[in-house]
Each structure stands twice: as C-alpha cells, then as structure tokens.
Amino acid sequence: KAGVTQTPRYLIKTRGQQVTLSCSPISGHRSVSWYQQTPGQGLQFLFEYFSETQRNKGNFPGRFSGRQFSNSRSEMNVSTLELGDSALYLCASSWTGTPQETQYFGPGTRLLVL
Amino acid sequence: AQSVTQPDIHITVSEGASLELRCNYSYGATPYLFWYVQSPGQGLQLLLKYFSGDTLVQGIKGFEAEFKRSQSSFNLRKPSVHWSDAAEYFCAVARSGGYQKVTFGTGTKLQVIP
Numbered sequence: 349k350a351g352v353t354q355t356p357r358y359l360i361k362t363r364g365q366q367v368t369l370s371c372s373p374i375s376g377h378r379s380v381s382w383y384q385q386t387p388g389q390g391l392q393f394l395f396e397y398f399s400e401t402q403r404n405k406g407n408f409p410g411r412f413s414g415r416q417f418s419n420s421r422s423e424m425n426v427s428t429l430e431l432g433d434s435a436l437y438l439c440a441s442s443w444t445g446t447p448q449e450t451q452y453f454g455p456g457t458r459l460l461v462l
Numbered sequence: 463a464q465s466v467t468q469p470d471i472h473i474t475v476s477e478g479a480s481l482e483l484r485c486n487y488s489y490g491a492t493p494y495l496f497w498y499v500q501s502p503g504q505g506l507q508l509l510l511k512y513f514s515g516d517t518l519v520q521g522i523k524g525f526e527a528e529f530k531r532s533q534s535s536f537n538l539r540k541p542s543v544h545w546s547d548a549a550e551y552f553c554a555v556a557r558s559g560g561y562q563k564v565t566f567g568t569g570t571k572l573q574v575i576p
Contacts, residue, residue, distance in 0.1 A: 383566075390566060391552065393564060393565070406563070438505055447494045447564075448513055451508070452508075456505055
C-alpha cells in the first residue's frame with residue numbers, strides 16, 4: 349500500500365508570491381491534516397479536512413487555506429508569502445480523523461521563501 | 463487548551479544504554495497521548511499511543527511509555543538504544559472527542575554515540 353505522498357518535495361519562492369502544495373493520502377483514508385514545522389515554533393496544526401469539508405483549523409492567518417477533492421487528495425495554498433512561511437509542511441492522513449486513529453505522515457514539502 | 467512540554471531539547475546516550483525521554487502534558491480530561499519519531503528529512507512515524515486502559519504501552523522498535531496521571535507525564539523508554547534510534551522524538555496530545563487536532567511538544571533530539 350502506497351504511503352502518503354506530497355508534491356513537490358522542495359520549493360523556493362520569493363516574498364509576495366503564492367504557493368500550492370499537494371498531498372495524496374493513503375488509499376481509503378478520507379481525513380487529511382496539515383502541519384507546519386519550523387525550528388522556532390515546532391510542529392503546528394494548520395487544518396484538517398474530511399469529505400471535502402474543513403472540520404478543524406489552527407491559529408494561522410487567512411493567507412493559509414486548503415481544500416480537499418472528492419478523491420480525498422488535498423491541497424494547501426499560501427498567498428502573499430512571507431519570509432516566516434519558510435518551513436517544512438507535513439500532511440497526514442487517517443481513515444476518518446477521530447483522535448484515536450493513527451495518522452500517517454508524508455515526507456513533507458520544504459518551502460523556502462526568499 | 464491542551465499543551466505538551468518536553469523539557470530536554472537534546473539528549474546523548476551511548477549505544478546499548480537505556481533511554482528515557484520526558485513528556486508532560488496539560489489537559490483537563492484524560493487525553494490521547496502519542497509519541498512520534500522523525501528521522502532527518504523524513505515525516506513523522508508513530509511509535510505508540512495511549513487512550514485508556516493499561517498505563518504501560520508497548521510500541522514499535524522496542525519502545526514503551528508509561529502514563530502517569532498523578533504526574534501528568536507520558537515518558538518514553540527503551541532498555542537498550544541502537545545507533546539507528548538517533549532521531550528527533552515528539553510527544554503529542556489530542557483531546558478526546560471531536561476530530562484530530564494534535565498538539566505537539568517541541569521535540570527531543572537523540573544522539574547515540576558508539
């Protein structure tokens with residue numbers, strides 16, 4: 349069974365640009381969560397999607413948005429990039445997104461904002 | 463709101479020695495607790511989780527953790543460390559009920575010396 353895949357793996361953007369990251373969950377998983385990992389703030393929850401609906405959201409500005417498609421694939425978008433958005437963005441999937449379920453993480457997309 | 467504290471940023475142990483990584487949590491009710499491991503350039507992998515029942519939880523790769531409600535702790539242990547255990551370890555908490563919104567600790571980087 350294929351794991352969680354994220355594309356691209358690496359990305360370099362400049363301030364003010366926007367970026368879209370993609371996540372394909374494990375087959376059959378319908379819940380997708382996104383996390384931002386930085387040396388200063390650690391791992392922070394961005395949002396969680398299930399059946400194309402955002403169910404949970406972390407404390408991030410509106411520049412961070414996401415969506416989920418009918419095949420459970422998810423994208424997250426960051427508009428008007430800032431230097432502080434440089435981070436590793438991790439996506440995780442699980443069957444239905446209940447807290448007891450194991451989340452399976454992808455390898456992440458490393459974003460560098462110049 | 464839930465929170466997690468990992469007081470040790472960096473730990474060095476000799477190969478074959480025992481290991482204990484500390485984790486303290488703050489949450490009003492019985493939390494769901496997790497330990498994840500992250501190798502360089504990789505996503506996170508779940509080592510073990512605790513929801514209820516036996517307070518000593520066995521995980522993968524020979525790790526175990528003990529939930530102590532009186533101390534609000536969930537420390538990770540391994541009796542004999544292998545060089546391949548060098549990685550960063552994250553303790554995490556999720557509220558029971560609702561959907562996944564995991565709060566991670568700041569991580570403990572483990573170095574293993576021969």
